[in-house]
Structures are given as structure tokens and as C-alpha cells.
Amino acid sequence: MTEVQALLERHLRSPETHWHIGTFGVVAEFMRDADEPVAFPDDGGLAAFTARGAIRLEATADLALFAYETAASRAKSWGHHVALCLPRDACAMNRRKVITELGRDHQAVRADDRRCLLFDLGLDRPQVDACVRTSDLRLIDILRRAEGRSFFDASHGALTAVLKASPHRVFMTRIGRAEVFQPIPAEGATTPPGPHTHVLPKLMRTGRTHAANAPIPEHLAPCGGFAPPHPYRDARGLPAPFDPERHASFQSLLDRFGDQRLVAVKRAAAYEIHGDDLKPLTRPERMAARVGALQRGLPTAP
Numbered sequence: 001m002t003e004v005q006a007l008l009e010r011h012l013r014s015p016e017t018h019w020h021i022g023t024f025g026v027v028a029e030f031m032r033d034a035d036e037p038v039a040f041p042d043d044g045g046l047a048a049f050t051a052r053g054a055i056r057l058e059a060t061a062d063l064a065l066f067a068y069e070t071a072a073s074r075a076k077s078w079g080h081h082v083a084l085c086l087p088r089d090a091c092a093m094n095r096r097k098v099i100t101e102l103g104r105d106h107q108a109v110r111a112d113d114r115r116c117l118l119f120d121l122g123l124d125r126p127q128v129d130a131c132v133r134t135s136d137l138r139l140i141d142i143l144r145r146a147e148g149r150s151f152f153d154a155s156h157g158a159l160t161a162v163l164k165a166s167p168h169r170v171f172m173t174r175i176g177r178a179e180v181f182q183p184i185p186a187e188g189a190t191t192p193p194g195p196h197t198h199v200l201p202k203l204m205r206t207g208r209t210h211a212a213n214a215p216i217p218e219h220l221a222p223c224g225g226f227a228p229p230h231p232y233r234d235a236r237g238l239p240a241p242f243d244p245e246r247h248a249s250f251q252s253l254l255d256r257f258g259d260q261r262l263v264a265v266k267r268a269a270a271y272e273i274h275g276d277d278l279k280p281l282t283r284p285e286r287m288a289a290r291v292g293a294l295q296r297g298l299p300t301a302p
Contacts, residue, residue, distance in 0.1 A: 005059045008046050011226055012057070016235045019055055021171050021178035021224040022128045024210050025203030028171035028178035030055040030195050034235065046176075047109050053195025054109035057176040057224075062090055064220055067250070067257040069266065070213050071290045077232050078291045080250050082257065083210070084175050085220035086127075091174055093129045098122040099146045099158060105133050105170065109179060118170060119143045121151045121162075123199070126209060127173050127223045130199065134167035152201070163187075169197045173223035193236070215262060215284035228253070231298075244299050261285070266292040 001009075011017040015038075019030040032038055032050050040048050046057040064085045071078040085091075105118040116135045123130045134140060139161055146156035154160075166183040180195045191198075209221045216222055231247035234240040254263055265285045268278035269292025280289040 002059065004063060004065060005046065007065070008057050008059060011228060012046055012048055012055070013040070014229065016229040018227045019178065019224065020226070021055070021173055021176060022130070023125050023223070024206065024208045025200040026123055026125050026128055026130050026171070026198070028169060028180055028195070028197045030178045030180075031235075032194065041109065049109045049179075050195075052180075052182050054179040054181075055176065056107075056109050057084075058174070060086070060175060062086055063175055065257040066216060066220065066222070066259075067253040068215050068259070068262070069250075069254070069288070069291045071287060071294055072213075073290065075290065075294065078294050079227070080230065080254075081214070081225055081227050082253060083214065083216055083220075083222040083225040085216065085222045086174055088219060088221045091127045091221040091223055093125070093127060093173065094120065095124050095126065096120045096122045096129070097124045097150070098148050099143060099151055101144060101147060102131065107172075107177070108133070108170075109177075113168065113179075116168070123151065123204070125204070127221055129172045130197075131170045131172065132162055132167040133170050133179070134165065136165050136167065139165040139167060171197065175223045178224075213287065215259060215287070217259070242298065247295075247298060259284075262288040265289055266295075269293050270295045270298075272296070 015032050015034040021028050030053050036050050038048055038050050048055055066083045066085055069078050069080045099122050100120040102118040102120055105116055106114050108114045116133045118131050118133050120129050120131050142158055142161040146158040149156055151159055163184055169180040171178050180197050182192055182195055185191055210216050228250055229246045231243045262284055265278055265280050266288040269289040280286045
């Protein structure tokens with residue numbers, strides 16, 4: 001097992017690590033509670049599923065991990081993430097522009113789901129094919145009649161039917177897939193805790209592959225990622241007492257998979273080290289310095 005495979009497996013088995021698969025504006029998230037039953041299928045590689053969702057990862061040879069931290073200008077805490085990236089010329093999925101039936105989902109994480117039909121919604125995203133999976137005959141009929149047309153075309157009713165029937169959502173990339181079994185929330189309702197999806201046309205129209213505050217190197221495209229346990233937040237994202245071991249754990253990831261210039265600028269701000277060579281000059285460097293200021297004076301792990 002490679003270093004990356006071992007790292008992914010370790011975090012996949014942690015209920016406090018949150019995962020996402022997809023791109024800016026089209027993303028599926030997988031998470032689970034500490035006491036929630038979970039299975040790790042032997043035939044699925046780096047895979048896990050619960051009653052609410054599933055995930056499978058593929059540690060391909062060109063998979064690149066990129067660790068980074070973020071903080072808004074007025075933030076009182078920071079975020080940390082590990083992006084799962086591929087070279088931009090290797091990340092492309094099928095980029096279908098219309099609803100397309102794909103047949104049975106033979107790659108479903110759970111064996112029972114492999115008899116269900118998969119339909120690509122035709123969202124034309126570079127890194128992800130956003131699909132729904134169903135055995136609902138009425139929904140299958142509606143989707144088949146809408147084949148070859150835009151999912152957002154109101155005349156065929158597929159969008160309304162999907163929202164009502166709430167089929168499984170299956171988001172697939174070159175580095176893995178996430179499957180969401182939970183119902184789609186009604187319009188205006190709160191996103192349920194646990195696995196869920198977002199399809200946000202406003203963000204899709206930007207054409208971005210990731211958020212502007214993620215300092216992903218230009219030659220890479222993130223296809224997903226994970227957020228390890230945070231030193232100041234619990235698994236639900238609520239404030240918690242500072243955990244120095246969690247902080248030290250992510251700093252190790254940052255040293256191994258981060259941008260070393262950003263790490264140096266961040267630590268210069270954290271330890272109040274001065275020098276012209278460590279002044280933050282770019283937007284990512286200024287954000288790194290803000291993170292460093294927020295981390296100033298933190299205790300270290302024993």
C-alpha cells in the first residue's frame with residue numbers, strides 16, 4: 001500500500017473526516033456520525049457506505065494531494081482541507097450537455113444498487129459527471145422522454161420529477177465517486193446533516209474548477225477532497241476546546257503536501273518572524289499570514 005492509499009484509508013475510517021467529490025457548484029458530500037453503522041466493502045477498494053450515502057476513492061498514479069488552510073479577512077478561526085487533484089489534462093469526464101441514460105450502475109458501492117439505472121443529468125462539468133440512479137419506473141419513463149435535452153428545460157418536467165422522487169445522486173470523477181441516498185430537501189428547507197449534494201447554477205456559471213480562496217496550483221484540478229478533524233471544531237462543525245494533537249496532525253499534512261512558500265509565510269506570521277523574504281505579497285500569501293496570526297500562541301501537542 002502506498003503512502004497516499006494509507007492516508008486515504010486512515011481518514012476514510014475516521015467518522016470526523018468530511019469528504020466531497022465534484023467541482024465548484026456541483027458537489028456531493030459524504031460524512032457519518034461516530035455511532036452510525038458503516039461498512040467497508042472488501043471488493044470496493046477505498047470505499048465505505050452507510051444507510052445515508054457511500055464513497056469510493058481511486059488512488060490513481062497521477063493523484064496529487066494538496067493541503068492548505070483558509071481564513072477570511074475577519075475570521076476568528078481558520079479552515080483546513082486536503083484537495084484530491086489530477087493534472088488539468090487528465091481530469092476530464094464526459095462533459096455531457098443533455099440528459100443521457102447510461103444503463104445499470106455496475107460500479108455502485110453497494111451490490112444491491114447495481115441493478116438500478118443511471119442517468120447523467122448533462123451538467124457539462126469538467127471534473128464530474130453528475131448523475132441520478134433509480135429503479136422508480138415512473139421517474140425512468142420521465143427521464144427517458146427527456147433524453148437529449150437540457151436538465152433545466154422546464155418543458156419536459158425532469159427537474160421537477162427528480163426533486164419529487166429524490167433518487168440516489170451519484171457524482172463520479174476520475175478519482176472516485178460519492179453516492180447520496182438521503183432525500184433532496186424541499187425548496188427553502190435546510191440541508192440535512194450527513195451526505196448531501198449541491199447543484200448551484202450561479203456557481204456553475206463562473207466556470208471555475210474551485211473556490212477562489214483555495215490556492216490550488218494552476219496545473220492541477222481538484223476532483224474532490226477531505227477536511228480532517230479540526231482542532232477547534234467537533235464533527236458537527238460546532239466550536240470545541242482546542243485539540244493540539246489534531247492541529248499537529250494537519251501541520252504534518254501541510255508539511256508533506258502543502259505549498260512550502262505558503263507554509264513559511266504562515267509560520268512567520270504565527271511566530272512573528274520578520275524578514276523581507278517572508279512578507280506576504282500575493283493573495284494566497286496574505287491569507288496564509290492571516291491564518292498564521294490566528295494560530296499565534298497555540299499550544300503544541302505533547
